[in-house]
Amino acid sequence: MLKAILVTLLVLTSTTATAEISPERQTELMYLLKHDCGSCHGMSLQGGLGPALKPEPLQRWTAEQLAMTILSGRPGTPMPPWKPFITPQEAMWLAQHLKRGITP
Numbered sequence: 001m002l003k004a005i006l007v008t009l010l011v012l013t014s015t016t017a018t019a020e021i022s023p024e025r026q027t028e029l030m031y032l033l034k035h036d037c038g039s040c041h042g043m044s045l046q047g048g049l050g051p052a053l054k055p056e057p058l059q060r061w062t063a064e065q066l067a068m069t070i071l072s073g074r075p076g077t078p079m080p081p082w083k084p085f086i087t088p089q090e091a092m093w094l095a096q097h098l099k100r101g102i103t104p
């Protein structure tokens, strides 16, 4: 199931890399956030194995730094790199939304 989603994301990523993030893709990114990121950061991002992805603790980072963390992961920690699945533009979109506060 997870594999199927990731493969789908990979295929879709290559078609949306340069375009604005479509409403459909935004829905997929929200799904990714809830199901994949949520498996470590908590379904409502309140924290779990990974830290809470709530606006307050994230204020110490810029959106660019958060996007880098999402794309490249944190070596030496369980935070994996998401580069194979999302574009830099999409990572920025997620980072900005996380800083603003979203409930996926």
Ligand code: HEC
Pocket (backbone or CB within 6 Å): 032, 033, 036, 037, 038, 039, 040, 041, 049, 050, 051, 053, 057, 058, 066, 069, 070, 074, 077, 078, 079, 080, 082, 094
């Ligand atoms: C396998 C578990 C795991 C998954 C899946 C995961 N993360 Fe993480 N993430 C972590 C851990 C653990 C850390 C803390 C790393 C550290 O110690 O600095 C982290 C850190 C982060 C941080 C930095 C937060 C901070 O305050 O320093 C962000 C942002 C983040 N993750 C976003 C995401 C996003 C977005 C996804 C989904 C695309 C995701 N993570 C999926 C485990 C995970």
